[in-house]
Amino acid sequence: METETNQVAGVCVDAGGYALGMPQLCADWMPNQIFWLIITLIAIFFVLSRIALPRIGAVLAERSGTITNDIAAAEDYRNKAAQAEAAYEQALADARTEAQAIIATAKADIQAELDIELQKADAEIAAKTAESEAAIAEIRESSVKSITAVAKDTAKELVLAMGGTADAKTITAAVTARMKG
């Protein structure tokens, strides 16, 4: 059992280099595995805790920060757009109101002008009417006078022709009385 190769390879392998029993249970090899495992774990731990994990954590935090900022910025832009729309609507409404006001003013102006013109025309018409009425009255009056004169003359002549004598006073009075009646 105790051969040269055995001495060199240890107690857990036979002369041919094959495992005797389970290599897992070979107590001679365990300190080696445990020692190197601890070294490896410490190395991994330092690599992770000193370099990798803080870096990845920072990247993830930065990313979530960027996303949050971008969402906030988007929200901001949306609010600005809404404000711009509101301002536009306001401007439109203002313009409409102003237009309405301008139309009303123009209408009022035109109405006023129209009224003045109408008044002027009315006044002119009234003046013309009064003038015409005066002329008509004058004509009527002068015609009555003429008729009276003609009637007096005619009456005088008739009286003379009848052979009567008549003074002017009596005839005039008689004609006037007749004219009235």
Place this chain on the structure above:
Amino acid sequence: MEPEEQSGPGLVFHPLDQFIVKPAFGDGVVNWYTVTNVTVWMGITLLCIFALFVLGSRGRAIIPSRTQSVVEMIYGFIYKMIEDISGKDATRYFPYVMTVFLFILFANYLALIPMSYSPTSMIAVTATLGFGAFIAITILGFVKNGMGFLSLFWVSAAPLALRPVIALIEIISYFVRPVSLSIRLVGNIAAGHVVLKVFAGFAAIAVASPAAILGIVAIYGLEVLVAGIQAYVFTILICVYLKDALHPHH
């Protein structure tokens, strides 16, 4: 390797030979400090973790590269696991949990490379991990809660008469934790590799080789799952134990 000459009549496989610890450079006795095949593969594990986590996250990009997304995904996965299971105050132990998870994960997957060595199939390794975590968590429990940590075993929700019995069961189950942790991991990984090796031995026989190769492919696929799942199970159990240590009151 000449098993035919050695075994004489019939087939003799040596499926356990893959677990032999031997010096990586030259021959000689395996001392505790000797650089062995275990050391080499643990070193490769470390290098792979370094490559993925340090070189992979080198860009620090807001929009991550593919490698960086993998790194961030693993980070987020373990971080969320600790946060959900152990509570928010346990996230300060995140680097420790991450170290254990990554070591087991990478060691398991690297062991699937043909001709490689699987450190997690050695009971000394998994027991160191399991008992190390157990002892650390137990000390943490007493430091954080003092004697109040013992209330973990005194289930106040149970009827008073039953409590001593339950306490006994709880104490036994508590001390079985590191054993089950290490045996589960070593059993899964070592068994998988042994089965692969046995199938590989049958593949040398012409008649059996198609079935054997099919078997290797199938078992290999299973082992790919097992490698990830065992790392996950180990980590999630550590998170559960960490929760018990930080919040022992049910």
